[in-house]
Structures are given as C-alpha cells and as structure tokens.
Amino acid sequence: MRKSPYPIDHTLGLSWYISDLDGIGGRLKGDPEDFVVEEISDNPSSTGTGPYLICRLTKKNWDQQRAIKEIAGRLGVSHQRFGFAGTKDKRAVTTQFISIYKADPAVIQSLHIPDMTIEPVGFSDHQISLGDLKGNRFRISLSEYESLKPETTTDDIVAGLAGGVPNYFGYQRFGVQRPVTHLTGLDILRGSYEDAVRTFVSTPSTGESEEYAEGRKFYADTGDAKEALHHIPVRLSLERSLLHHLVSNPGDYAGAFHTFPRTLRSMFVSAVQSWLFNRALSMRIEEGRGLADPVEGDRIVFSDGRSDTVTTGTSRMAAMQVKRDRCRIAIFMQGSEPVQATGPDDKNMAWLMEQEGITSEMFGTASTFLETRFSGAPRSILLNSDVSIEMGENRMNFAFSLQPGQYATTLLREIMKADPIMMI
Known part of the structure; x- marks a missing residue:
C-alpha cells in the first residue's frame, strides 16, 4: 500500500495505491490509436419495426457529447433523440451502440464525418439507456515507460494485480485538467x-x-x-x-x-456520488481495513444485485463467500433515500456528507430538477480483471475487460504510478 504523491489524486479521492511495486511511469493515449475501447453488449437491435434505429458508432478523438451533437446537427434533429449505454473516452478509438429515434438508415449511411463511422444494424422498440451493456474490452499501448528492473517481469506486474485494486471512479469521471x-x-x-x-x-x-x-x-x-x-x-x-x-x-x-441532454446533466450529481465514494474508499484503506476481508457492519453485494449486511453471526460465511467471489464488499453511494449507518464505511460516508453540507433531501430535489433518479446504490470496492501484457517496440501492450462502471485508468494507475496528467 502506498499513498499517492499527486495532489489531484487526493482532491478526487484516489489517495492510495494498493500495489507495492514501483511504478513504471509512461504515457497513455500518446495517440488515440493507443487506447482502443469496444463495448461488450448483446446486439440491442431487432428485426422488428420499432422507432429506434440502432447503430454501431466508431469514433476517434471525439468527445462523446460533441460527437452526438455533430450527428444530430447533420441530421437536423435534437440530440435528445439519441441514447447510449455509457460514455467513452475522447482521446481514443471507441466502438459502441447508440439509438436514434425515428432515423432513416439510408440517411445515416450517407453521413460522412471525419474520424467517425456510423453503421445502422437494426431497429428496436426501446431506446438504449445508460447501463445497457455488459462491460468494455480494452487494448491499450503504453509509451515512454521506464525500463523494468532486471528482477521484474511482466508476470510480476500481473501477479501484483491478482488480488485486485481499489475500484475507484477514474479521472474521466471528474476531469484531470479541469476537474469540474x-x-x-x-x-x-x-x-x-x-x-x-x-x-x-x-x-x-x-x-x-x-x-x-x-x-x-x-x-x-x-x-x-x-x-x-x-x-x-x-x-x-x-x-x-x-x-x-x-x-x-x-x-x-x-x-x-x-x-444539455438528460444523460449529460445527470452526470454532475452522479459525479458527486462518485467523489464521495472515492473518498470513503480511501478512508477505509487508510484505516487499514481490507478490500476483501468483510467484518461486522460491512455491506456486501452479490453478482445478481442483491445486497446484505455482515453481522457477527454471518461474518465467517461472508468471508467464505467473498473468497469464492460470490459477493464483494461494497460501500453504499448516498442518494435520495436515507440510509441507516451499519458499519464504519457508512459512518465515514455520513461524516463526509456532513462536512460538505449535503443531505439525502438534496439528492431528492436534484432528482426532480434533473429528471434523473439519484436513489443511491452499493458499489463494490474491489476491481479485478485478467490482464495480459505483451512487449512491443517501445510499447507495453495491455489487453483486458472491465465490468460496467469500472475504469481502465484505475487499473493502469496501479502499474504506472505516473502523474495523472500522463493518463488522460
């Protein structure tokens, strides 16, 4: 465990590295082609005649909101007609599904936008909404990294990640150059x-x-x-x-x-929830409580979404279930529904909210104002992924997949331990 030396990490709540290995530094996204993201999803199209045209969107070096507005402008329609499952990085090559309400496939195919491809794949009765994906697949090339020490191999790096890393919300959630x-x-x-x-x-x-x-x-x-x-x-x-x-x-x-589109304006308040989660997770690490060692009062979340609270009588069983990866320790992200504190993480979250002058009622008011629910939810505190590493010419190449809501930079910062400005 190491404390980050970078002030921005502490500002955003990413205060700790769990790995004791020295960082190799380096630069992410030296070129957009160095960061390739592909959405993992059931093909949401159908052979029906629903009003939503489903398209596969591939873009390079496009901010997602500006890409949507560009397409909408070319079509002469409101950007409110568009739906997508998740926000992708700007400085990258990304592929994802989007839905467009009452769009003509022939018109879509006639669009010619630099560094963007839009491929109609079918129609659906339903709009694509945030969270309608299974995860994301990454292929990332790291440049300008420091040479590995003679006694360190890429297998050592992978082994250092075997126990997982803190499931922080990554820099993209807030911005590094402008964390606003x-x-x-x-x-x-x-x-x-x-x-x-x-x-x-x-x-x-x-x-x-x-x-x-x-x-x-x-x-x-x-x-x-x-x-x-x-x-x-x-x-x-x-x-x-x-x-x-x-x-x-x-x-x-x-x-x-x-x-702003509803999906964009909702991100402001959800970023507050993310920020509070990061800070609560860092407080847990600083207090010496493990990421995979449940104790009385901890919340646990199962793969099917069920959640529970560890008690004295269930602590041994909870530890066994976590070890078998049937559930994960979670921190509850505060929202509009009041939550009774059951353990140290809840108490830390309550303290953070009090320090910021935030109440659950405020989330309720924001839900009405932004037309988006902020009811709160448990989030796993551990991120695991099978990472493969290949050495290329002046490149270290990574391949891995992550679940929805997890961040590639959160995983790679454990390996790089570089200035966050090198990771955006």
Whole structure:
C-alpha cells in the first residue's frame, strides 16, 4: 500500500495505491490509436419495426457529447433523440451502440464525418439507456515507460494485480485538467444554480490555451453572458449553450442546464456520488481495513444485485463467500433515500456528507430538477480483471475487460504510478 504523491489524486479521492511495486511511469493515449475501447453488449437491435434505429458508432478523438451533437446537427434533429449505454473516452478509438429515434438508415449511411463511422444494424422498440451493456474490452499501448528492473517481469506486474485494486471512479469521471464535474454537481445539489453555471463555464483548465482561459476569466469577472459569447471560443460548445440560454432567458440559471441532454446533466450529481465514494474508499484503506476481508457492519453485494449486511453471526460465511467471489464488499453511494449507518464505511460516508453540507433531501430535489433518479446504490470496492501484457517496440501492450462502471485508468494507475496528467 502506498499513498499517492499527486495532489489531484487526493482532491478526487484516489489517495492510495494498493500495489507495492514501483511504478513504471509512461504515457497513455500518446495517440488515440493507443487506447482502443469496444463495448461488450448483446446486439440491442431487432428485426422488428420499432422507432429506434440502432447503430454501431466508431469514433476517434471525439468527445462523446460533441460527437452526438455533430450527428444530430447533420441530421437536423435534437440530440435528445439519441441514447447510449455509457460514455467513452475522447482521446481514443471507441466502438459502441447508440439509438436514434425515428432515423432513416439510408440517411445515416450517407453521413460522412471525419474520424467517425456510423453503421445502422437494426431497429428496436426501446431506446438504449445508460447501463445497457455488459462491460468494455480494452487494448491499450503504453509509451515512454521506464525500463523494468532486471528482477521484474511482466508476470510480476500481473501477479501484483491478482488480488485486485481499489475500484475507484477514474479521472474521466471528474476531469484531470479541469476537474469540474463534481464541483458543478455540488452547486446543483445546494440549489446554487448561478454558481453552478459559473463553476462550469469559468473554472480554468490546466494547460489550456490563452484564448480559452481569457474567455473563462471574462465570464468569471463579469457574469455577462451576452458579452462572454464574444470571448468564449466556439469549440466550447457546452459552455456556450448555457450562455446562449441566459441571453435569451436572463437569470434562468436553472433552466440553462436543461439545454444539455438528460444523460449529460445527470452526470454532475452522479459525479458527486462518485467523489464521495472515492473518498470513503480511501478512508477505509487508510484505516487499514481490507478490500476483501468483510467484518461486522460491512455491506456486501452479490453478482445478481442483491445486497446484505455482515453481522457477527454471518461474518465467517461472508468471508467464505467473498473468497469464492460470490459477493464483494461494497460501500453504499448516498442518494435520495436515507440510509441507516451499519458499519464504519457508512459512518465515514455520513461524516463526509456532513462536512460538505449535503443531505439525502438534496439528492431528492436534484432528482426532480434533473429528471434523473439519484436513489443511491452499493458499489463494490474491489476491481479485478485478467490482464495480459505483451512487449512491443517501445510499447507495453495491455489487453483486458472491465465490468460496467469500472475504469481502465484505475487499473493502469496501479502499474504506472505516473502523474495523472500522463493518463488522460
């Protein structure tokens, strides 16, 4: 167990490495082709005549929300017609299924968008929604890493991961250069919608261009949405959509967030849940409680979604079930439903919420405002995957699969122990 030396890790709650091996450093995503992600899913199409056209979308170096908006713009329809199972990385080559309400396959096939392929595969009676996938398959090439020590082999690296790693929410959930998603979510939870707009538009990004930085600073200093549109670059389309709404609807800061697709605006509050989970998990590790050693008061979650609480009488059986991988220790991610604290993790979560001035009622209000449920759920604290490593020319190549909601960077940071800026 090692403490991360990087301040951003502690800001986002990723305070610990579980592996004692020295990191090899390196760079992820030197090129988009270095990070290949393929969604694992039952083909959601059917031979029916439902209103949802199912397409296989492959894109390179496209932010997902901007990709959806680009397709919608070419079709002349609202981005609200689109559905997808999960958000994929920008600087990568990604393949996933999307649904489009009442789209013509012939028109889709006629689209020519650089670094993007959209292949109609059928129709469905149902829209694809967040979580409608089995997982993701990764092929990742690491460059600029340090040479392995003579006594260390790739087998040693794999063995160091055999017991699993903390199932942190990864950097993409929050941003490394601009970790603003959860901060915006905190403002929304507190009902401070004007602050939420200012946080999202004005928070600077590490290493961003002077043009971007000046535009953000102008809005931070003036709060003048109309004039800020002359300073905020066109590529910052999400920021500009908030400002455009405020120009047309002065003072309607809450309504500004409804210019975003529901899947996007829901991510702000869910990022708060993720941030609290990361911090609670780091507190567990710091307190010396294991990731696979259940004790009284721990929550456990089974593969079928059932959950339970470990008691004095069931602790031995729970330990056996965890060892056989029939269940995992979990931390309950707080939401709108009040939760009675049963163990140390629950008490730590309650303390974190009190420190941030967050209540379950706030999640309920946000659920109504954002039209998304934030009821809370248990999340496993352990991430396991069978990792294969091959040495290439100036490359270390990794292949593995992860379950929904798990992050490749969470796994690879244990091997690299590099500055997070090298991992985005």
